[in-house]
Amino acid sequence: MAPPHILVASCGNPDAGADAFGPAVTAALRQKRGQTPFFKVIDLGIRPAALLDHLEGVDELIIVDAALLPGRKPLPGVLDIDWDSPARPPLAHDDPMSTHGLSIAHQLELARALGLLPPRVRLIAALINSPAAFQPGQTLDPKLAALVDEAVRRIADV
Amino acid sequence: MSDKKNKTPESRTIRVGALARVEGEGALHLKMRDKVVEQVHLEIYEPPRFYEAFLRGRDLREVPDITARICGICPIAYQMSSCYALEKAVGIADKIPALTHKLRDLFYCGEWIESHVLHMFMLHLPDFLGYESAITMAADHGETVKRALRIKKLGNELVALLGARSVHPVGACVGGFYRHPEVSEVQHMLPEVKHCLGDMIELTRFLAKAVEYPDLQRDYEFLALRDTSGGTYSMNRGRIVSNRGLDMAQEEFLDYIEERHVQHSTALHAMVKGRGAYMVGPLARLNLGPERLHPTAQKLLEEICAKIETALPWRNNFLSLLARGVETVHALALAADIMEAYNLNDQRAAPRVSFTPRTGRGCHGTEAPRGICWHAYTVKDDCSVDEARIIPPTSQNQMTIEEDLRELARTVADLPDEQAALRCEHLIRNYDPCISCSVHFLKFKRTWEDSDRPLHFSGA
Numbered sequence: 302m303a304p305p306h307i308l309v310a311s312c313g314n315p316d317a318g319a320d321a322f323g324p325a326v327t328a329a330l331r332q333k334r335g336q337t338p339f340f341k342v343i344d345l346g347i348r349p350a351a352l353l354d355h356l357e358g359v360d361e362l363i364i365v366d367a368a369l370l371p372g373r374k375p376l377p378g379v380l381d382i383d384w385d386s387p388a389r390p391p392l393a394h395d396d397p398m399s400t401h402g403l404s405i406a407h408q409l410e411l412a413r414a415l416g417l418l419p420p421r422v423r424l425i426a427a428l429i430n431s432p433a434a435f436q437p438g439q440t441l442d443p444k445l446a447a448l449v450d451e452a453v454r455r456i457a458d459v
Numbered sequence: 460m461s462d463k464k465n466k467t468p469e470s471r472t473i474r475v476g477a478l479a480r481v482e483g484e485g486a487l488h489l490k491m492r493d494k495v496v497e498q499v500h501l502e503i504y505e506p507p508r509f510y511e512a513f514l515r516g517r518d519l520r521e522v523p524d525i526t527a528r529i530c531g532i533c534p535i536a537y538q539m540s541s542c543y544a545l546e547k548a549v550g551i552a553d554k555i556p557a558l559t560h561k562l563r564d565l566f567y568c569g570e571w572i573e574s575h576v577l578h579m580f581m582l583h584l585p586d587f588l589g590y591e592s593a594i595t596m597a598a599d600h601g602e603t604v605k606r607a608l609r610i611k612k613l614g615n616e617l618v619a620l621l622g623a624r625s626v627h628p629v630g631a632c633v634g635g636f637y638r639h640p641e642v643s644e645v646q647h648m649l650p651e652v653k654h655c656l657g658d659m660i661e662l663t664r665f666l667a668k669a670v671e672y673p674d675l676q677r678d679y680e681f682l683a684l685r686d687t688s689g690g691t692y693s694m695n696r697g698r699i700v701s702n703r704g705l706d707m708a709q710e711e712f713l714d715y716i717e718e719r720h721v722q723h724s725t726a727l728h729a730m731v732k733g734r735g736a737y738m739v740g741p742l743a744r745l746n747l748g749p750e751r752l753h754p755t756a757q758k759l760l761e762e763i764c765a766k767i768e769t770a771l772p773w774r775n776n777f778l779s780l781l782a783r784g785v786e787t788v789h790a791l792a793l794a795a796d797i798m799e800a801y802n803l804n805d806q807r808a809a810p811r812v813s814f815t816p817r818t819g820r821g822c823h824g825t826e827a828p829r830g831i832c833w834h835a836y837t838v839k840d841d842c843s844v845d846e847a848r849i850i851p852p853t854s855q856n857q858m859t860i861e862e863d864l865r866e867l868a869r870t871v872a873d874l875p876d877e878q879a880a881l882r883c884e885h886l887i888r889n890y891d892p893c894i895s896c897s898v899h900f901l902k903f904k905r906t907w908e909d910s911d912r913p914l915h916f917s918g919a
Contacts, residue, residue: 348531348626354612403581407594414597415605
């Protein structure tokens with residue numbers, strides 16, 4: 302029996318503060334685990350509209366991003382939650398005004414409508430409590446950088 | 460949403476606020492008295508990005524990769540325009556081999572396919588069919604959306620074939636490419652290109668058959684490239700021509716076109732000197748060069764014209780949906796031809812022409828999916844950029860969009876706010892402007908004023 306196909310997809314701008322979290326995780330993951338036909342790692346960068354291109358045949362999708370909950374106290378670790386959980390916070394790019402209107406959330410809804418949604422979708426995220434953390438020109442905050450290893454470990458253990 | 464104070468039906472101000480983020484930020488203001496539109500402002504208030512300023516002093520070899528960052532949707536347009544302009548500036552334009560031009564066309568095919576299909580089926584078609592979004596449309600037209608997604612994916616793969624990645628590709632350079640693709644890579648993709656070509660022909664037929672197009676005829680001045688060397692439908696090369704007699708070399712662009720600052724927008728408004736607004740993009744290209752389309756697309760175009768009972772020139776920009784369909788078929792058919800002809804000698808040929816830095820100037824525009832993207836550079840003999848000028852397609856169309864809205868606004872004067880806003884958004888989306896991603900999310904607000912009082916804008 303073939304192993305399940307796992308797709309790990311990050312999005313974000315590596316030069317915009319906390320937005321760099323997702324790309325940092327997928328870059329580290331590639332180094333640690335590499336890629337196989339059954340374990341694919343992609344970084345969608347600032348243009349998450351390409352996620353739909355990669356969903357065919359995927360059994361488990363893991364989205365890696367920064368999640369925004371204004372005013373919420375930062376978590377000591379990363380958030381690891383089922384995509385459909387009512388407790389899932391919005392992504393930093395969840396608003397409908399991402400590049401050409403196709404945010405990650407919109408694409409997954411479209412995938413669901415088309416019957417293309419992978420059976421399991423997880424979100425692994427750094428929880429951010431202020432939009433100011435996404436300042437262009439800033440590097441990843443050391444506290445968030447420290448969470449990259451934990452995110453990589455959670456994914457690599459799949 | 461609506462405030463009605465001292466209500467009179469004679470005058471009102473309509474504000475469509477917060478086009479927000481993405482490739483641009485903007486809003487729409489309509490000021491009306493009776494059914495007469497007194498003022499239309501498509502505001503672009505995104506802060507200036509200063510690309511032209513911070514390119515000064517940079518190594519000219521960095522320019523294609525820097526300017527590609529201007530847009531997440533059409534980076535190839537910025538790379539190709541800057542490469543061709545800089546090759547003129549350093550004196551190697553005549554040395555670029557035919558193979559490089561062909562591969563650049565193939566590169567551009569990928570961008571046209573991806574950008575056009577994304578816009579047509581994910582963003583524009585829901586407007587025509589009465590759905591809120593592609594998600595709700597997918598419930599009734601799932602197979603159509605799936606086929607479109609497959610074609611869009613292929614467009615991204617074509618970009619990655621030459622650019623190493625589909626987002627902000629890095630394969631192009633001044634003089635050509637950093638490497639040529641392997642023949643095996645190209646041949647591996649060819650069956651999918653042919654499959655998608657067949658699908659796209661059928662999808663375009665569907666658009667002609669199933670969609671009812673609003674009728675808004677206007678006497679536009681169309682501007683597009685015309686390739687005088689090979690006679691093909693221009694993507695990368697050619698003179699710039701219009702249906703009102705303009706026929707200029709690339710270097711003469713600023714002799715005929717000027718940019719003006721307008722108070723309500725941080726984007727400059729481009730216009731034909733002494734004349735005014737003009738249109739760039741699919742409708743302009745199609746009207747100015749249908750005989751240059753790939754034969755497969757030409758045949759389809761004849762069929763489409765017969766189906767909708769409208770011969771070229773099309774003067775209704777709601778038909779831009781069909782124009783994009785025909786252009787996507789052209790791009791797929793052209794890509795298949797280029798890929799079929801690609802061989803081992805091509806793979807082994809030098810991927811780029813070298814150059815010796817010199818002082819010079821070069822100007823060039825190419826056809827981005829949404830119209831001419833024109834660049835000009837002055838460079839110095841230390842390989843640095845001395846001056847840069849970039850005129851993107853959306854700023855060229857902005858004045859025409861406002862004029863279209865002025866025309867449309869008369870016909871929606873009696874509609875409720877929500878419906879009027881949707882009609883305006885639909886029209887703006889005809890142009891697939893870089894702010895198009897946000898026009899589905901406008902807040903619509905209007906106030907009623909006493910006609911004796913001066914009108915003022917209000918809203919979000």
